[in-house]
Amino acid sequence: MTMRAQNRRRPSWFTRFWAIVRYEMLWNIRKKKFIGILIIVFAIATLVLLIPVIGSRTTNVGITKNPDYAITFGGNAFVFLLLAIGTSVNTFSSEFESGTIVPLVSKPVSRSMIFMGKLFTTFMLLLLSYTILYGYITLASLGVYGPQSHLQYMPLIVLGSLLSTFIWVGLLFAAGCLTKNTMVTIIAAIGLFLALLIAGPIITVFSGPSQSLNYLPGTGATGSFIIGTNVTSVSAGTDNIGTNLVNYALYPSTYVDFYKTNLTAITQNETALPDAGLLYTQSTGSIAATGVIVGLAYTAGFLLVAWVAFKRSQIME
Amino acid sequence: MLIRRPSQRQKETFENSKLITKLQQKTTNEEAPALDYAIETTNLKKCFDSLLAVNNLNLKVQKNTIHGFLGPNGAGKTTTIKMIVGLLKPTSGSVKVFDKEVHVDDADSRLNIGYMSELPKFPKHLKGAELLDVYGRMYGMSQQERDQQIPRLIDLVGLKGRENDLIAKYSKGMQQRIGIAQALLSTPELVVLDEPSTGLDPVGMMEVRELVKTISKEGITVFLSSHLLFEVEQICDHVTIVNQGQILASDTLQNVANQLGPALMHIELVELTAEVIAAVKKVPNVVGTWKTGSTLMVQVNTYSDIRAQISQAATSAGGVIIGMSQKNAGLEDIFIQLVTKDHGGNPK
Numbered sequence: 001m002t003m004r005a006q007n008r009r010r011p012s013w014f015t016r017f018w019a020i021v022r023y024e025m026l027w028n029i030r031k032k033k034f035i036g037i038l039i040i041v042f043a044i045a046t047l048v049l050l051i052p053v054i055g056s057r058t059t060n061v062g063i064t065k066n067p068d069y070a071i072t073f074g075g076n077a078f079v080f081l082l083l084a085i086g087t088s089v090n091t092f093s094s095e096f097e098s099g100t101i102v103p104l105v106s107k108p109v110s111r112s113m114i115f116m117g118k119l120f121t122t123f124m125l126l127l128l129s130y131t132i133l134y135g136y137i138t139l140a141s142l143g144v145y146g147p148q149s150h151l152q153y154m155p156l157i158v159l160g161s162l163l164s165t166f167i168w169v170g171l172l173f174a175a176g177c178l179t180k181n182t183m184v185t186i187i188a189a190i191g192l193f194l195a196l197l198i199a200g201p202i203i204t205v206f207s208g209p210s211q212s213l214n215y216l217p218g219t220g221a222t223g224s225f226i227i228g229t230n231v232t233s234v235s236a237g238t239d240n241i242g243t244n245l246v247n248y249a250l251y252p253s254t255y256v257d258f259y260k261t262n263l264t265a266i267t268q269n270e271t272a273l274p275d276a277g278l279l280y281t282q283s284t285g286s287i288a289a290t291g292v293i294v295g296l297a298y299t300a301g302f303l304l305v306a307w308v309a310f311k312r313s314q315i316m317e
Numbered sequence: 318m319l320i321r322r323p324s325q326r327q328k329e330t331f332e333n334s335k336l337i338t339k340l341q342q343k344t345t346n347e348e349a350p351a352l353d354y355a356i357e358t359t360n361l362k363k364c365f366d367s368l369l370a371v372n373n374l375n376l377k378v379q380k381n382t383i384h385g386f387l388g389p390n391g392a393g394k395t396t397t398i399k400m401i402v403g404l405l406k407p408t409s410g411s412v413k414v415f416d417k418e419v420h421v422d423d424a425d426s427r428l429n430i431g432y433m434s435e436l437p438k439f440p441k442h443l444k445g446a447e448l449l450d451v452y453g454r455m456y457g458m459s460q461q462e463r464d465q466q467i468p469r470l471i472d473l474v475g476l477k478g479r480e481n482d483l484i485a486k487y488s489k490g491m492q493q494r495i496g497i498a499q500a501l502l503s504t505p506e507l508v509v510l511d512e513p514s515t516g517l518d519p520v521g522m523m524e525v526r527e528l529v530k531t532i533s534k535e536g537i538t539v540f541l542s543s544h545l546l547f548e549v550e551q552i553c554d555h556v557t558i559v560n561q562g563q564i565l566a567s568d569t570l571q572n573v574a575n576q577l578g579p580a581l582m583h584i585e586l587v588e589l590t591a592e593v594i595a596a597v598k599k600v601p602n603v604v605g606t607w608k609t610g611s612t613l614m615v616q617v618n619t620y621s622d623i624r625a626q627i628s629q630a631a632t633s634a635g636g637v638i639i640g641m642s643q644k645n646a647g648l649e650d651i652f653i654q655l656v657t658k659d660h661g662g663n664p665k
Contacts, residue, residue, distance in 0.1 A: 004504045010425065011457020019454035023440075026451070030442040099438035103499060106402050106432045107455040110424040311422065315404040 016109045020117025021124075023104075028087065028125055037086030038129060041079055045133060049140045065146040070138040071153055074243035075130075075161045077219065081193050083129055084168035087122050089186055092173060092310060096180035102315060111311050119173075119303070126165055130158045153246045160242020163295040167217045167238055168193075170302025177309035192217075200237075208260030208279050213237060214290055217298055223258035223282070227251065234287065238298070241291040248288040255281040354416070355380045355507050355538035356401055361410035363396050363562075370396040372562035373410070378540050378555070380506075383533045385553035385570075386542040387648075389656055393562035394542045395435060398511050401540070402432045414507060428456065431500035435512040435542075437492060441485035445476055445495050448484060449502055456503040470498040473531075475524060489516040497525065501532060508532060510541040514548055526552050550648040558655050565655040573651055582615040582624065584631060585640035589613055596634035600626045 028034055056063045095101040134157055141148050168189060175188040196218040209221035220237020234256045260279045356378035363371040371393040378384045388394050399405040401412050406421040419426045439448055446467055453463040471480045474494040493516050500508050514522040529552050533539050543549050557567040566573050589611050597615060598606055602623055605616040631638055
């Protein structure tokens with residue numbers, strides 16, 4: 001005979017939380033959209049690695065060995081957005097749209113626990129995706145660019161990519177909980193992404209690589225530093241948190257120079273190289289810390305909005 | 318001074334208001350010890366902007382009963398149910414389930430409640446048995462309990478052999494069945510079913526009725542809303558009728574029916590003439606007549622006994638009565654009378 005509900009022990013916090021994670025994990029694993037996006041991401045990574053090989057075969061010029069290729073790969077903004085959409089776009093909105101939210105919230109689990117369970121599952125899936133992705137890139141780099149160095153810093157790239165992605169995850173959660181509509185959620189995320197993608201270079205042209213760009217999600221201000229004869233380009237925004245953490249780990253006492261392009265010189269003499277002036281310098285440590293803090297602040301802000309909206313949502317479905 | 322006689326319509330409205338007042342008084346005056354209630358709402362109110370969905374609802378559902386919750390579309394049934402199971406926050410008033418106040422997002426208050434919404438929707442990527450397993454974990458059911466309970470419920474709701482299919486492949490009726498199974502999963506003391514027969518074929522509907530009776534025998538209180546009056550009539554021992562967010566009647570089915578009085582009379586005559594029919598039609602509160610052979614069927618809209626007036630009218634018109642019987646109001650009669658009267662209209 002099955003035990004009656006009133007005789008059963010009150011389930012622990014962990015039991016209920018793990019049940020939500022299991023529920024969400026099954027959903028995510030079987031979600032064809034996520035699998036599709038994962039395939040696209042891996043296809044992009046493969047293409048990036050294959051282009052030099054194809055070029056080398058056609059021109060008969062050998063590929064220059066690059067021991068830092070894997071550690072400086074660092075993902076890119078488009079990949080972060082794609083993976084965020086793949087894992088999070090309908091985490092909340094489709095529960096409302098399909099009506100599955102009703103049986104879920106009628107179970108003895110609080111909305112905060114549902115929120116935490118879904119967030120944790122997203123984190124685990126992204127962690128798994130990035131671990132596999134960067135593992136794949138590392139192995140492929142060994143074949144294309146020869147032996148790779150500083151691989152002990154690879155976890156920083158994974159963590160940085162996670163944080164960069166979680167800004168978009170937070171935005172998608174917030175838009176999903178507020179609008180309860182997947183299409184509006186996608187439009188909100190892609191719209192903001194494109195707006196920042198277009199606005200960043202325009203601002204840079206007119207005001208130079210302003211530090212204020214680093215406080216918006218995106219590429220941020222672009223500068224460079226020189227080690228020996230190698231010039232390394234640095235983007236200080238939230239899309240490069242992983243790479244900037246590695247830069248700090250490798251060159252802790254190095255300063256990055258940010259130059260302003262002289263537009264007048266370009267317009268007056270098209271053949272002349274733009275006259276460039278140093279705007280400011282910033283240490284690699286400061287750039288990495290700013291990226292992490294800004295990334296965490298956006299993530300926390302968006303997640304807070306999402307959590308409040310989810311907790312207060314009326315179940316009208 | 319000219320005193321106008323009340324019209325037939327006014328008389329009916331007066332009778333109706335008396336009836337509703339009497340039923341409502343009975344509903345609120347009938348007090349039982351608090352612990353005997355599975356559900357108790359006090360001045361429950363829910364507004365959506367300017368729309369008043371539930372208006373000072375005082376509902377009492379006794380333990381170990383099958384309680385039907387009836388009302389036309391938009392009467393506030395689903396809103397009330399969602400407040401009972403803690404999905405919606407009342408604008409004012411309170412809900413108690415087994416004497417414990419229900420709060421939105423109080424997870425523990427839902428440990429002892431099984432709930433199935435109207436046309437329930439479940440994640441399509443899960444298999445039937447997987448869905449029950451994951452919900453069982455949320456209730457804190459052990460692996461052993463889940464291993465016992467899930468196959469039993471799958472069998473009970475008639476999904477044996479389909480439990481490992483994705484819910485995406487389930488028909489509407491099968492989703493309804495898995496919905497009932499998940500409501501019973503934790504063997505709760507209270508099961509709340511919102512329109513459990515929607516989407517089921519006649520055989521499925523009959524099976525649901527039998528299922529509800531079976532679970533009630535196990536000491537589970539069942540609170541169900543339905544549009545299917547015959548279903549409620551067959552399985553419920555208590556009924557609450559609501560309209561426009563207010564209770565019109567709440568009692569045992571028999572008591573509600575008794576208070577409404579005979580709704581239909583059968584008068585058998587030696588010869589049924591047009592004069593007899595005309596005379597009977599003139600009797601106050603007679604709202605319809607039709608003949609079947611030599612039997613005159615008379616529909617009345619009062620809970621007062623008017624057999625004597627009808628008999629007198631038929632006899633005075635030359636009719637010879639050889640038999641007269643009355644049929645107590647069925648749930649459909651009660652429902653239509655109460656709801657149409659609440660709108661100030663005539664019974665149809």
